[in-house]
Amino acid sequence: QSNLWFTELQNENLSIGLRIEKTIHSERTEFQQLDVYQTAQYGKLLVLDGCVMTTDRDEFVYHEMLAHVPLHTHPNPKRVLVVGGGDGGIIREVIKHPSVERAVLAEIDGRVIEASKTYFPQIAAGLSDPRVDVQVVDGIRYVEEHPGEFDVILIDSTDPVGPAVGLFSKSFYESVFAALKPDGLMAAQTESPFVNQELIRRVYGDVARTFPIAKLYLAFVPTYPTGMWSFTMGSKTHRPEDVKAVRVEDTKYYNLGIHHAAFALPNFAKELV
Numbered sequence: 001q002s003n004l005w006f007t008e009l010q011n012e013n014l015s016i017g018l019r020i021e022k023t024i025h026s027e028r029t030e031f032q033q034l035d036v037y038q039t040a041q042y043g044k045l046l047v048l049d050g051c052v053m054t055t056d057r058d059e060f061v062y063h064e065m066l067a068h069v070p071l072h073t074h075p076n077p078k079r080v081l082v083v084g085g086g087d088g089g090i091i092r093e094v095i096k097h098p099s100v101e102r103a104v105l106a107e108i109d110g111r112v113i114e115a116s117k118t119y120f121p122q123i124a125a126g127l128s129d130p131r132v133d134v135q136v137v138d139g140i141r142y143v144e145e146h147p148g149e150f151d152v153i154l155i156d157s158t159d160p161v162g163p164a165v166g167l168f169s170k171s172f173y174e175s176v177f178a179a180l181k182p183d184g185l186m187a188a189q190t191e192s193p194f195v196n197q198e199l200i201r202r203v204y205g206d207v208a209r210t211f212p213i214a215k216l217y218l219a220f221v222p223t224y225p226t227g228m229w230s231f232t233m234g235s236k237t238h239r240p241e242d243v244k245a246v247r248v249e250d251t252k253y254y255n256l257g258i259h260h261a262a263f264a265l266p267n268f269a270k271e272l273v
């Protein structure tokens with residue numbers, strides 16, 4: 001076996017290591033460093049600027065939880081926007097919902113989309129669905145230019161450094177609010193409650209000042225920093241606790257019990273909201 005290891009330095013005191021069988025792809029795009037590795041433990045691994053984006057074996061947790069929790073909270077989601085998410089994993093879950101008529105992907109880096117189609121075909125599969133409109137654009141501008149259009153907006157960003165900083169700002173959540181219909185809702189990935197407390201506190205506060213309903217929920221993603229991952233939902237009218245039944249059965253993590261359990265916060269995380 002090889003003695004090559006991929007290490008993500010998650011902060012100055014913490015890292016995750018994965019044994020690499022081979023480097024599959026490596027390039028500097030216009031926006032970021034993009035690498036694909038074959039790992040021994042988790043299958044193929046997609047890395048942007050040194051950070052784990054997704055792996056073949058654990059991608060389902062994050063993609064299902066960022067898509068199905070908000071989509072089930074909306075009684076009839078027809079038009080959905082995904083900001084970021086160029087690998088296509090969120091789109092794949094979104095189009096499992098029969099009510100969805102159109103799903104737009106607004107990804108700034110077209111190379112991420114291409115790399116995913118080439119190396120992660122089972123994650124990127126949904127990108128060629130006729131209901132999906134793939135736009136290689138700045139998601140912030142796209143949201144600003146489409147007021148009142150969407151039932152659900154999902155923000156599948158990288159960490160709040162580099163190209164994604166603007167996706168964690170109060171002004172962005174305000175444009176997301178404006179881009180939603182009168183009963184629309186949004187969800188964003190918001191990092192780990194073990195190591196990103198300040199970020200979660202600030203983002204939750206900004207979302208709660210923008211939307212009448214704000215919620216934090218959690219899932220276990222093995223390859224992200226600490227494994228405990230948070231998502232922040234902002235909703236104009238619909239409440240996640242009112243969900244009575246699941247409309248999509250073809251899932252490996254999400255189900256009705258998980259939908260409700262995800263909003264139960266440990267005491268240390270309650271203090272962040």
Ligand code: AG3
Nearest residue numbers: 051052053054085089157158
């Ligand atoms: N979005 C990235 C989540 C952040 C991971 N952070 C990290 N590894 N430091 C994932 C994109 C998947 N569609």
